[in-house]
Amino acid sequence: MDHQTELELEAATFRRLRDYLREHTEVQNIDLMNLAGFCRNCLSKWYAAEAEQKGIAIAYEAARETIYGMPYAVWKDLHQAPASAEQQAHFAAQQEAAKHKK
Numbered sequence: 001m002d003h004q005t006e007l008e009l010e011a012a013t014f015r016r017l018r019d020y021l022r023e024h025t026e027v028q029n030i031d032l033m034n035l036a037g038f039c040r041n042c043l044s045k046w047y048a049a050e051a052e053q054k055g056i057a058i059a060y061e062a063a064r065e066t067i068y069g070m071p072y073a074v075w076k077d078l079h080q081a082p083a084s085a086e087q088q089a090h091f092a093a094q095q096e097a098a099k100h101k102k
């Protein structure tokens with residue numbers, strides 16, 4: 001496979017993931033973090049970081065809008081439920097475990 005085709009496939013795969021997460025607003029960021037170790041905000045940060053490496057300045061909020069498909073504050077008001085105590089405890093335990101691995 002040539003490099004350009006590989007890039008196009010990777011970009012298409014990213015768009016599918018982005019679009020899937022936009023469509024499935026019932027999937028909360030805390031659930032993504034607890035299950036996969038990343039969430040929509042992580043994707044936003046990675047997007048902005050990759051842009052920066054290419055010399056392109058993208059503000060974090062603009063990167064979030066790229067991932068969420070709308071301003072984050074709007075998405076949060078429409079779709080984000082408060083994290084349960086169990087979700088928060090699971091996340092905190094993962095963060096603590098990660099600190100000890102370093």
